[in-house]
Amino acid sequence: MPSLPSVLGARRTRSDQSGDTAPDGFGGFDDTLDDAELHTARAALAQGRRQAARSLLLHTGDDWDRRGHRLTVLAREPYAVAWAGDWLHAEPGSADAATLYALAQVQRALRGREEDPDRAREACAEAAALAPADPTPWLGLLRLARTLGPEHEVLGAFAELRRRHPEHHHAHHLLLARLAERPSGGRAAEDHEVYDLAERAAAEAPADSPLAVLPVVALAERYRVLVAAGLAPADPAACGHWSGPRARRILRAGFDWWLEWEHDEHPRRHIDLNHLAFALSCAGRPAEAAALFQRIGRHATPAPWSCLHSDPLAAFRAARARALGHLRD
Structure with a gap:
């Protein structure tokens, strides 16, 4: 089986999107899943109260998969850009506020409400500068690239994520979703390279x-x-x-x-x-x-x-x- 880097040679196309959970609104789906603390913080944020989210992220610490999940869910709220912007204005050096703002800008771009995704990219870069060890701003860039960017951006963001957290769950799902869209290149159906990548990552x-x-x-x-x-x-x-x-x-x-x-x-x-x-x-x-x-x-x-x-x-x-x-x- 090829090594993980060799499977990631840059290429090609896209079709329908996956690799992510959808926002609420499907008559029964709730992307907080079973995270009761996240559910509470999201409800408070919807009422304009950010203290619960602030405390939640503080106590999440460097549990990177949990931090990524919680920030992604909070960023999906309709007014998350405004809330996070106010928080960032009040606490300009807050990595939590900057990362929530960045992921909310990413969500806005993915919803088609932002004509220029560069604003989201810049917000992610600013959040990454405040917390260099945190993979979460790079998760924002990966989500953006997975849907709107060329494949080299996907691979670059994934490499940065993997350097900070080699087992990043969401990042691997996003990468597989994008690489599954590569043409088979004449290979047999069961020999598509996405299976090689997935099996290599699982084995490592x-x-x-x-x-x-x-x-x-x-x-x-x-x-x-x-x-x-x-x-x-x-x-x-x-x-x-x-x-x-x-x-x-x-x-x-x-x-x-x-x-x-x-x-x-x-x-x-x-x-x-x-x-x-x-x-x-x-x-x-x-x-x-x-x-x-x-x-x-x-x-x-x-x-x-x-x-x-x-x-x-x-x-x-x-x-x-x-x-x-x-x-x-």
């Missing part, structure tokens, strides 16, 4: 790292691209994508990892659980999928379900009903 991570699920994420992202391009049917049962030898090996390894290592403390673990449940559902393995759905509970995430249906919540509920119904049969 500690045994209990949630990056072990990255090959499953790669399968889902590549399926999204194939469906969007009309190269695979939207009905997984009619598609060989999930039944090849590599796919079967990836799914078995992902499920086995979950059984042995899954733990409650990672802030984005429900995103991994949703990818596992999605992949096992697509592969026609309802008993294993049912175990994941029971673990997920109410914490559904729009990705990867959005690649099956224009209403991802409906796709999630239908797959869950089939899997849990299989248990009752």
